[in-house]
Amino acid sequence: MRHEVGSAGDLLWGLLVAGTAAAVVGWFMVGGIAVSMAEGGAALTSVPHPVVYLISEISNLVAVCASAFLIGLAARPGGPVGVAAAAAGVLDRVRNPRPAVLLFWLWTIVLAGWAIASGSPAATPVSREVQPV
Numbered sequence: 001m002r003h004e005v006g007s008a009g010d011l012l013w014g015l016l017v018a019g020t021a022a023a024v025v026g027w028f029m030v031g032g033i034a035v036s037m038a039e040g041g042a043a044l045t046s047v048p049h050p051v052v053y054l055i056s057e058i059s060n061l062v063a064v065c066a067s068a069f070l071i072g073l074a075a076r077p078g079g080p081v082g083v084a085a086a087a088a089g090v091l092d093r094v095r096n097p098r099p100a101v102l103l104f105w106l107w108t109i110v111l112a113g114w115a116i117a118s119g120s121p122a123a124t125p126v127s128r129e130v131q132p133v
Helices: 006-044 049-074 080-093 097-117
Strands: none
Touching: 006 049
């Protein structure tokens, strides 16, 4: 896919890699809260609830919102992913995050299924000229 979109391929690839990395890091942060509370023992019982809530909200924002933002940037505005990103943004703005998260996961699964089922041929590297710096 990177080579099929011409000069925008490197930008597309970078945004998708960054979106994936943000999702992975965010979900490890979300999981890390539960693991640290389970393994921390008595030392963590004195951590105030608002602090734990703050860390969990930041983790959720990195896991879902940052990855959705980066994938939305990579999407064509009129394409199906762009439309799904816009709809998720509207749902998020009306302060009802559950449909936005459901839409995010739905579009992720559909896009992954489409990419797997499309059977596109193996990408052949495009020869590039070395540019002077």
